[in-house]
Amino acid sequence: MRWGEIIRRLVLIPPTLFGVCVIVFVLLRVVPGDPIAMMISPGASAADIERLRAFYGLDQSIPQQFITWFGQALSGNFGRSISLHQNVFELVLARLPATLELSALATLIAVALGTMVALTGVYVRGRRAEWAIDGGIGVFLAIPDFLWALILLLLFGVLIPLLPITGRIDPQLDVTFQTNFYLIESLLTGRLDVAAALLQHMILPAVALALPFAALVARILKTSLSEAEDQDYAQIARARGFSRPAILLREVFPNALIPTVALGGVQITLLLGGTVLVERIFSYEGIGNMAIDAVINRDFPLIQGLILTFAVLFIALNLAIDVLVTLLDPRLRHG
Numbered sequence: 001m002r003w004g005e006i007i008r009r010l011v012l013i014p015p016t017l018f019g020v021c022v023i024v025f026v027l028l029r030v031v032p033g034d035p036i037a038m039m040i041s042p043g044a045s046a047a048d049i050e051r052l053r054a055f056y057g058l059d060q061s062i063p064q065q066f067i068t069w070f071g072q073a074l075s076g077n078f079g080r081s082i083s084l085h086q087n088v089f090e091l092v093l094a095r096l097p098a099t100l101e102l103s104a105l106a107t108l109i110a111v112a113l114g115t116m117v118a119l120t121g122v123y124v125r126g127r128r129a130e131w132a133i134d135g136g137i138g139v140f141l142a143i144p145d146f147l148w149a150l151i152l153l154l155l156f157g158v159l160i161p162l163l164p165i166t167g168r169i170d171p172q173l174d175v176t177f178q179t180n181f182y183l184i185e186s187l188l189t190g191r192l193d194v195a196a197a198l199l200q201h202m203i204l205p206a207v208a209l210a211l212p213f214a215a216l217v218a219r220i221l222k223t224s225l226s227e228a229e230d231q232d233y234a235q236i237a238r239a240r241g242f243s244r245p246a247i248l249l250r251e252v253f254p255n256a257l258i259p260t261v262a263l264g265g266v267q268i269t270l271l272l273g274g275t276v277l278v279e280r281i282f283s284y285e286g287i288g289n290m291a292i293d294a295v296i297n298r299d300f301p302l303i304q305g306l307i308l309t310f311a312v313l314f315i316a317l318n319l320a321i322d323v324l325v326t327l328l329d330p331r332l333r334h335g
Helices: 003-030 035-039 046-055 062-074 088-123 128-142 145-159 182-188 192-229 232-239 244-281 287-296 300-328
Strands: none
Touching: 003 062, 003 300, 035 046, 062 300, 088 128, 088 182, 088 192, 088 244, 088 287, 088 300, 128 192, 145 192, 145 244, 182 192, 192 244, 232 244, 244 287, 244 300, 287 300
16 A cells, blocks of 8 residues: 555545444434433423433434534534433543553454464474464464453353453552553553553453454464465575574564554454453443443443444554555555
8 A cells, every 4th residue: 555545545534434423323313212211210201201302402303413413523522421421522531541451452462472373383384283273273263252251251250260350450459540541551650560450350351352363363474474485585595594483583574474464454453343242241341341331221422422433443543554564565665
């Protein structure tokens, strides 16, 4: 992807987000179910119901509702949550750092694990051990992240209770944070005991998200390494007397990294989407868990704000991957 293509992608971001807003807004209002009916008491009068519908703007036509909501959204006001009775923007802003930290940790685990497996698989290329590695990669790819979450929950939360399985931090831990990026803040301020407590709560959901991603990274990178090792430059380096590990790390690995970043980057967005179920399973306080509550309660403003947040994250991640691939590949950088 050339720089001109990246600029074109930037120009397309606003209409893409507008399209997401329109589709989500309309679909939420044509699907059966009334959020007001779910929040009122059984003895509420018809006047009370109409007053609440007017308060949340649900008494207007769908086009009028969208124009009102979109005009407010442009100024940063995404409405008020029907179920939580708080500002949607503030709710999302409070929970988003937890999901970002969890996704970042899962990505680091996946990349490290996938890279080690791929390098090992290429090093034992042509042996029986390679078959075992390929089979293991296939198994890990076949199991989705939410199923890994249930397996880890059963193993390390019930059978061998080594790690906490609910929440983001131990409620008995007396600590005050200045931001909602708890892990990053604790590391930057040197509170390693707090960071360790946070990691204990994050490790199981992060590993559940990381395992399928690691298997994909291992498969893509192993294939790229095998193809690159057969190229002329690798054969020349071998003829000059370089050891095979040196050839793999110095000559082959940088070239095999480009397709891995390009294809594996797509999986990062899927990993972010996978936080919805994984956070729910571990009662982790992120936007994924909040999204399920919003859907259950038919909380239109909160659902709209969360889906728009996910859309922005997906677009930003895809654009970042495209830029990274362009920087890594000189053919694209100078094209």
